[in-house]
Amino acid sequence: MKNTKIFILLIILSFFTTNISAETYFINFAKVLNQSKAGKQAQDLLKKKVIDSTEKFNKDEEKIRIEERELIAKKKILTKEEYNKAIEVLRKKVANHQKNKQASFKKIGQLRVEAKKKLLQKLNPIVKKYMEQNNIKLVIDKNIVLLGDASLEITDQIMEILNKEVKTLNIK
Secondary structure (H helix, E strand, C coil): CCCHHHHHHHHHHHHHHHHHHEEEECHHHHHHHHHHHHHHHHHHHHHHHHHHHHHHHHHHHHHHHHHHHHHHHHHCCCHHHHHHHHHHHHHHHHHHHHHHHHHHHHEEEEEHHHHHHHHHHHHHHHHHHHHHCCCEEEEEEHHHHHCCCHHHHHHHHHHHHHHHCCCCCCCC
């Protein structure tokens, strides 16, 4: 009797285990975020912002270096008070430059987070609808899957739907 109960329990558990694995799929969210049309467009926009900001700040830094060299060259002809005032002005420029640079890159970082959040908000209903249409009970991120049958990955199917429905994220 006891062996029969254990046997029935094992059959029930194997049924649920089989059922769960048959209804569990995985998706590579990083690929969707980086290679979908909207995700790639956002990545390209953010990359351009980083490049533009870097170029602008590099030019500003070069101007400050030139100003510093000119000030050092004038050190012997300026009075000590004039030289100290000029140094203080230059220090303020450097501090302001660093503050602006930091704020600019922080803003770009916030835009990156916002873009990811927007894309995930657009992606969730698509995945949910796909799950309902294909009788899928669970979708997990590929990053947490140790091993899995490649036929259980739905990344390409989801990206195809996302590319049709979402062309841009409208980030600025």
